[in-house]
Amino acid sequence: MNEDLTSPGNTPHSLPSRRRLHMTDIARLAGVSASTVSRALNGSPLISDETRIRIAELARSLNYTVHTAARNLRSGNNRTIAVVVPYQTPTRQHISDPFFLGMLGSLADSLTDQGYDMLLSRVDAEHLVEAAQLYESGRVAGIILIGQWHHHDQLNELAVKNIPLAVWGALLPRQLYCTVGSDNLEGGKLATGHLLESGRRRIAFFGDIAFPEVAQRYQGYLQAHQQFGLQPPSELLVKTPFLAAGVREIVTYLLIHKHGFDAVFACSDLLAMTVISTLGKHGLAIPHDVAVVGYDDIALSEYFPPSLSTVRQPLEKGGQMLVNILLQQLAGTQRPQSVVLPTQLIVRESSQLD
Amino acid sequence: MNEDLTSPGNTPHSLPSRRRLHMTDIARLAGVSASTVSRALNGSPLISDETRIRIAELARSLNYTVHTAARNLRSGNNRTIAVVVPYQTPTRQHISDPFFLGMLGSLADSLTDQGYDMLLSRVDAEHLVEAAQLYESGRVAGIILIGQWHHHDQLNELAVKNIPLAVWGALLPRQLYCTVGSDNLEGGKLATGHLLESGRRRIAFFGDIAFPEVAQRYQGYLQAHQQFGLQPPSELLVKTPFLAAGVREIVTYLLIHKHGFDAVFACSDLLAMTVISTLGKHGLAIPHDVAVVGYDDIALSEYFPPSLSTVRQPLEKGGQMLVNILLQQLAGTQRPQSVVLPTQLIVRESSQLD
DNA sequence: ATGCAGATTGCAATCGATTGCATAATTAGG
DNA sequence: CCTAATTATGCAATCGATTGCAATCTGCAT
Numbered sequence A, B: 001m002n003e004d005l006t007s008p009g010n011t012p013h014s015l016p017s018r019r020r021l022h023m024t025d026i027a028r029l030a031g032v033s034a035s036t037v038s039r040a041l042n043g044s045p046l047i048s049d050e051t052r053i054r055i056a057e058l059a060r061s062l063n064y065t066v067h068t069a070a071r072n073l074r075s076g077n078n079r080t081i082a083v084v085v086p087y088q089t090p091t092r093q094h095i096s097d098p099f100f101l102g103m104l105g106s107l108a109d110s111l112t113d114q115g116y117d118m119l120l121s122r123v124d125a126e127h128l129v130e131a132a133q134l135y136e137s138g139r140v141a142g143i144i145l146i147g148q149w150h151h152h153d154q155l156n157e158l159a160v161k162n163i164p165l166a167v168w169g170a171l172l173p174r175q176l177y178c179t180v181g182s183d184n185l186e187g188g189k190l191a192t193g194h195l196l197e198s199g200r201r202r203i204a205f206f207g208d209i210a211f212p213e214v215a216q217r218y219q220g221y222l223q224a225h226q227q228f229g230l231q232p233p234s235e236l237l238v239k240t241p242f243l244a245a246g247v248r249e250i251v252t253y254l255l256i257h258k259h260g261f262d263a264v265f266a267c268s269d270l271l272a273m274t275v276i277s278t279l280g281k282h283g284l285a286i287p288h289d290v291a292v293v294g295y296d297d298i299a300l301s302e303y304f305p306p307s308l309s310t311v312r313q314p315l316e317k318g319g320q321m322l323v324n325i326l327l328q329q330l331a332g333t334q335r336p337q338s339v340v341l342p343t344q345l346i347v348r349e350s351s352q353l354d
Numbered sequence C: 001a002t003g004c005a006g007a008t009t010g011c012a013a014t015c016g017a018t019t020g021c022a023t024a025a026t027t028a029g030g
Numbered sequence D: 001c002c003t004a005a006t007t008a009t010g011c012a013a014t015c016g017a018t019t020g021c022a023a024t025c026t027g028c029a030t
Helices: A023-030 A034-041 A049-061 A068-075 A098-113 A125-136 A152-160 A184-197 A212-227 A244-256 A269-281 A315-331 B023-030 B034-041 B049-061 B068-075 B098-113 B125-136 B152-160 B184-197 B212-227 B244-256 B269-281 B315-331
Strands: A080-087 A117-124 A142-146 A165-168 A178-182 A203-206 A263-266 A291-296 A309-312 A339-341 A344-346 B080-087 B117-124 B142-146 B165-168 B178-182 B203-206 B263-266 B291-296 B309-312 B339-341 B344-346
Touching (some): A023 A034, A023 A049, A080 A098, A080 A125, A098 A117, A098 A315, A098 B117, A142 A315, A152 A165, A165 A315, A184 A203, A184 A212, A184 A291, A244 A269, B098 B269, B184 B344, B315 B339
Parallel strands (some): A080 A142, A142 A165, B165 B178, B178 B339, B203 B263, B291 B309
């Protein structure tokens, strides 16, 4: 029971630094075989409770942890999930949207709760298929992708390869992969309806409808107008670039060319904040001259001056559902249903009635 | 050369779904042994160029990837690094500071460049030592920790265990682990000096000096005052809570109790924004009544109204250095030097002279 | 033709765990 | 006291790659 693990041992040229603990070491100290230790630690019913407890305590006291690669190799069970965040090729810039951080945090928690590790990986948005390698090399058991962008086809390709996959994004027709997302149509309707009810009539839509999620929010924007018997003028659909600097120019352009608007529905809070900042520079008062509604409800929105009205996406729930849906794929054979989560309109100062 | 890989093969009860490709499959198709394939793919000089190229192309065309767990097990080389983000026990709340996202992005890029995978892991800040398991189970080759907080002792414990470790934070006395961080003292001096030069004399310091990084910035704040022959009043050292809501109350309390101040140095941009927002609610004008300087220079700072003066931390460089320092530990035996990166004062509207 | 150096390639052991099957220990029944 | 049934444990093969050493091949000089 008191053997010295730091003694030379098998290796002829033993190093001064102590060797990592192996299962056979535990076995020797417990006076059993490695098989028994393995079964005890994995809770096999073949092992008596007394032995199981004795081994478990021994392992804990020695701070022993099973070697993950070995277990993975032999058992074929991999408890790692890749979370893939695509980046845009030209800029390769970092995602700076706090919404992503929130999602990452939520995913990290959910995965940990389920006993999974999270491998964070950035891949070129133009070559999403490369993410397949993470799965095909046995590196991970499945993939969660944040940022559907306009890569519907590539995602379908991944799904065809039978790779367990869950995507945060919009539900699209002829979609072979599973998505979790907020109800973008409803969100767009809520935001726009709120602005219309406040009496605004020239509402600019800021966002790039090449992205499915944004396109659906735009549909909501259109439907809300229809319900009021209105038809929004096309020049108020403003395609925004990724970079905040570009957004400034766009806003300035609109103002100079007198494409007057009395409200803005921006498809992310970050975008809304940039717009507000720029409008302020041009001497316009928010919400008096222009009312603004964003999307996401990031933490800062409440503390931005003026506090930002927005459509809240259920972040916590979203992360949980992504993990759930992925684990369902790992467990069963049938593909689970995609999930559309409800959104909520949060009215704050930036769109308050005067 | 045209054998059918989807045919039953070795397994008697072969499944309909096609089996994962093995190195032996590549070997068979190339008419060589698995050893040769392994060496070819790993660029061993024992293999002739012609064979190497032929095998490499075959592998690529079949979309073959080496099984990571098997390689890891046999070769002992693990190309995964854990990035650990501690969370505070009581709230278990997500980090919402965009600075973290920036750091994660930078780390992800640097690690990818060096051919490493990134395992993102949240651990209880009170039990940081648990992070050791990631290393001891062979899960990762080393650990990068973001958020030193006040867990100096726990980090030293990890270092004693000889775990390759790099920490984003402050350089402290009797420190056994390596840190990378910005020059907090200098940063604090820069920000405070700038405010003093602008003629401000009652500068409130917002932050919790229980955290080493914040304490150093506070030292810089004090030194700047000394250089002006001034002594800041103690009631202007404001210990801030984590939650933004709490910050509002604090600011309100200060104003009610007439602890007058004409400037604020906040130890993060997010904090500065909350303070500005609250001061605005109380009818104070920024920077006319109160000048504000933050810390970090997150992306939004430029677009916040008023745009935020701040001390920029070199994020990109920080991530790179963290990775470098960790890889140095993996390569050599001696512990590399900790790194202190220069900071830069960015003056914007929130502290501009009237 | 033979021998030999140098360049390639294959054989088989190995990494650290898991697991099917055989064996040992225990208990119960006759 | 012996045998069968039951329970607990150990043996040895295995997961998919890597690598030391032996074997083969090639070309060239003898």
